[in-house]
Amino acid sequence: xxxxxxxxxxxxxxxxxxxxxxxxxxxxxxxxxxxxxxxxxxxxxxxxxxxxxxxxxxxxxxxxxxxxxxxxxxxxxxxxxxxxxxxxxxxxxxxxxxxxxxxxxxxxxxxxxxxxxxxxxxxxxxxxxxxxxxxxxxxxxxxxxxxxxxxxxxxxxxxxxxxxxxxxxxxxxxxxxxxxxxxxxxxxxxxxxxxxxxxxxxxxxxxxxxxxxxxxxxxxxxxxxxxxxxxxxxxxxxxxxxxxxxxxxxxxxxxxxxxxxxxxxxxxxxxxxxxxxxxxxxxxxxxxxxxxxxxxxxxxxxxxxxxxxxxxxxxxxxxxxxxxxxxxxxxxxxxxxxxxxxxxxxxxxxxxxxxxxxxxxxxxxxxxxxxxxxxxxxxxxxxxxxxxxxxxxxxxxxxxxxxxxxxxxxxxxxxxxxxxxxxxxxxxxxxxxx
Numbered sequence: 401x402x403x404x405x406x407x408x409x410x411x412x413x414x415x416x417x418x419x420x421x422x423x424x425x426x427x428x429x430x431x432x433x434x435x436x437x438x439x440x441x442x443x444x445x446x447x448x449x450x451x452x453x454x455x456x457x458x459x460x461x462x463x464x465x466x467x468x469x470x471x472x473x474x475x476x477x478x479x480x481x482x483x484x485x486x487x488x489x490x491x492x493x494x495x496x497x498x499x500x501x502x503x504x505x506x507x508x509x510x511x512x513x514x515x516x517x518x519x520x521x522x523x524x525x526x527x528x529x530x531x532x533x534x535x536x537x538x539x540x541x542x543x544x545x546x547x548x549x550x551x552x553x554x555x556x557x558x559x560x561x562x563x564x565x566x567x568x569x570x571x572x573x574x575x576x577x578x579x580x581x582x583x584x585x586x587x588x589x590x591x592x593x594x595x596x597x598x599x600x601x602x603x604x605x606x607x608x609x610x611x612x613x614x615x616x617x618x619x620x621x622x623x624x625x626x627x628x629x630x631x632x633x634x635x636x637x638x639x640x641x642x643x644x645x646x647x648x649x650x651x652x653x654x655x656x657x658x659x660x661x662x663x664x665x666x667x668x669x670x671x672x673x674x675x676x677x678x679x680x681x682x683x684x685x686x687x688x689x690x691x692x693x694x695x696x697x698x699x700x701x702x703x704x705x706x707x708x709x710x711x712x713x714x715x716x717x718x719x720x721x722x723x724x725x726x727x728x729x730x731x732x733x734x735x736x737x738x739x740x741x742x743x744x745x746x747x748x749x750x751x752x753x754x755x756x757x758x759x760x761x762x763x764x765x766x767x768x769x770x771x772x773x774x775x776x777x778x779x780x781x782x783x784x785x786x787x788x789x790x791x792x793x794x795x796x797x798x799x800x801x802x803x804x805x806x807x808x809x810x811x812x813x814x815x816x817x818x819x820x821x822x823x824x825x826x827x828x829x830x831x832x833x834x
Contacts, residue, residue: 401628403481404491405739406684408432408449411490420497422468438464438471452478453488460585460601462498473502475585477601477622479629487683489739492632494625501603501618525600525621528607529573530614532556544600544621546593562589562597569602576606577613587622599626647694664781667829669693671818672777674827678817679773688740689770695742696749696774699728726750727759741768749774752809772811776802776818779810781829795822 403412413428421428421436437445441463448461457480464471475498481490501524525541527534537552545552545560558566565588575582584604589597603618672693676686700708703725707718714722730747748762748771755763757775767775783798799819806815821827 401632402433402493402495403632404433404493406453406488406491408434408491417495420467421465433465436465438466440464448476449478449491452480452491457482457488460587462585473498475501475601475603477587477625479633481633483687485683485687487687489684489687492629494622494629496620496625525619527552527557527617527619528609528614529557529617530609530612532558535609535614541619544592544598544619545590551593560590562591565589572604573615576604576615579606579613587626590619598623647691650695650698664785665694665697667781667785668696668774668777670829671781671821671827672773674821674825675773675777675814675817676770678821678825679813681769684739685770688738688742688745689773691738691740692742692745692749692770692774693777695733696729696746696778697725698732698746699725699730701732702728723750723758740770744768745770745774747771749778751775753811754808756809767811769811769814772814776810776814780818784829 401412401414402410402417405411409430409432410428413425418425418428434442434445445461445463448459451459459478460476461478462473462475464473474495476493476495478491478493480488481492483489523540525544526536526538527541528536533555534553534557537549541552542549547560552560558570561569568586569588572582572586582604585601587599587601589599591597599622600619601622603620604615607614607616669690670693672689673686676689681689703721707714707721710718726747726749730743733743733746736743745768747759748767751757751760751762751767751771752775753764753767753772755761779802780795780798783793783801784795785792799822802810802815803819806812
């Protein structure tokens with residue numbers, strides 16, 4: 401079992417994976433698995449992985465990989481990990497060694513006699529389906545289903561499949577028999593004789609059986625794998641919920657010390673997300689911007705409360721303290737592990753396109769795109785809201801500010817996207833509506 405980020409770097413590897421490949425956990429974490437894949441299988445692997453990040457968020461693929469014992473064939477089941485907004489945050493893959501099956505497939509083509517020897521002793525269930533019935537089953541199929549061969553071959557095979565999975569299995573079977581494209585490998589549930597069900601993975605090929613089209617199906621019991629996947633996803637979800645709660649607590653700490661700007665970070669996060677979506681950024685990147693928006697003023701917890709809420713003009717010393725909040729936030733967040741460089745986004749959100757910002761005076765594309773988006777969202781929200789030292793200017797004035805200074809203080813593409821968000825998408829700050 402492995403867990404990878406969206407750049408295919410390991411976030412988790414099981415002990416069995418480490419043992420198979422002769423590597424330690426420390427050698428694998430943070431590294432991509434692609435160097436282990438046979439060059440002839442790289443394209444197919446990449447296509448399968450790209451398919452995981454789109455509905456139905458799962459994919460199956462086979463590949464050769466370099467283990468401690470040399471090249472071996474593996475079958476992988478990939479499943480996307482989604483957050484509450486259906487954004488893909490990681491990929492969970494569960495693999496199994498299919499070298500025996502590969503060798504079996506080759507031998508099947510050589511000799512019917514050898515075929516009989518192999519299938520009767522195979523570790524996988526082998527069944528031949530034809531005319532909606534099972535024409536042949538091996539002993540393993542009887543073991544997995546709890547039915548005898550006579551029972552398995554006496555009823556339409558769809559009756560042996562969980563009702564929720566029958567349509568998919570039946571459609572793939574009919575397409576394959578007609579010679580049309582069909583899923584080669586996928587999961588479904590079988591109903592055992594005792595009424596319980598097991599998850600199996602099917603790999604099907606079109607064959608001729610007694611002169612007529614049929615399908616040869618390799619069925620692997622993956623019930624334990626499914627249970628492990630569900631447990632891992634549940635653990636990930638609990639961690640995500642804990643992580644989200646921590647973010648909200650940190651954001652609320654700033655608001656408790658500066659009640660005059662309560663809701664500011666939330667509103668900046670809302671607008672920054674809307675701008676990022678308008679720019680067409682990937683969902684995972686948008687989610688990073690959302691989190692950064694909630695935490696961008698975290699460094700203000702180190703600034704005296706009386707300075708934060710001072711109604712009059714700030715002294716040079718007070719202004720210097722205020723300007724330190726970007727660096728303060730960076731130092732607080734730097735040790736924290738996020739899927740995105742949140743600390744850098746926070747550090748740079750007061751940098752300006754022409755280099756006039758702080759703390760480093762970065763300019764142009766030296767500033768991360770996420771920080772450029774936060775900069776625009778921060779200014780628009782601040783100008784639209786009341787402050788102890790001045791009334792709210794309103795959204796119209798805020799948009800005028802960023803458009804007048806696009807290409808100088810602000811990234812022009814980001815400023816224009818912000819304008820479209822308000823004027824074409826009718827954006828409103830949720831915490832200010834009503």
